[in-house]
Amino acid sequence: MMEATGLLSAGESTTAMAYIKARRGISPRQMKAILLVCMLAIGIPIGAWVSGSWLDALVSVEFAFVGLGLGLLIIQRLAGTSLRKALAERGQAYEQVLTFRLTPETLVYDLGDLTMAARWPCVTDLYQTRKYWVFLVQSSAMVLPRRFFATPEAERDFIVAAMSRMTNAALARSPDAARFVRR
Structure with a gap:
């Protein structure tokens, strides 16, 4: 033995388990890349159409990416704290x-x-x-x-x-x- x-x-093993999806098809990195490309492909042309300027559309989409990144960072920080609190309330380590x-x-x-x-x-x-x-x-x-x-x-x-x-x-x-x- x-x-x-x-x-x-x-929650630590959640990271490793994300790769189970990759073994069955699409990986987490591929999903993120697809989402980003779709955001660009839709966001820039629509932004240019609405504003009448490709430059304004590019700037808007860039700021949207910065906002998305900041939101993900905040969620990541809060998730650990809230998980610890929820476990403590249940008497779990x-x-x-x-x-x-x-x-x-x-x-x-x-x-x-x-x-x-x-x-x-x-x-x-x-x-x-x-x-x-x-x-x-x-x-x-x-x-x-x-x-x-x-x-x-x-x-x-x-x-x-x-x-x-x-x-x-x-x-x-x-x-x-x-x-x-x-x-």
């Missing part, structure tokens, strides 16, 4: 100990008072983001922060052990893990 343990902040355990039969995700276990045939993918390993378990995700490993060798050993338990089909859908192990 192998395990990795560390502190997980509330913002950070909890997460233990990821590999047994011969199951992948175990033990977070505070919550324990989830998945039999290895249910694990469909294993992929790496910059800060996390994500185990797709049917349509859910179990997120393992890479910082839980003291050394790159410990991380590699853990991923090798996980891969040794995965099905061939899941291994075929896990090129990130295969590349990581070959390094």
Whole structure:
């Protein structure tokens, strides 16, 4: 049995889970780029039509982007504070100990008072983001922060052990893990 343990902040795994969408189609970065291009494609011509000046339209759209950026920054700042407050009101800790355990039969995700276990045939993918390993378990995700490993060798050993338990089909859908192990 192998395990990795560390502190997980509330909402932290949401970042890693955004990339699940990328594995199923369009990535978060692609979505943002599409939205920005659409804002430009619509905003500039309509602004020019309304104001009668392409320059005025460009300036207006630029300020709209600045406003959008400021709004996103404010939302990001407020979200963390409001999440901590909401958790405190419910008597829950913002950070909890997460233990990821590999047994011969199951992948175990033990977070505070919550324990989830998945039999290895249910694990469909294993992929790496910059800060996390994500185990797709049917349509859910179990997120393992890479910082839980003291050394790159410990991380590699853990991923090798996980891969040794995965099905061939899941291994075929896990090129990130295969590349990581070959390094």
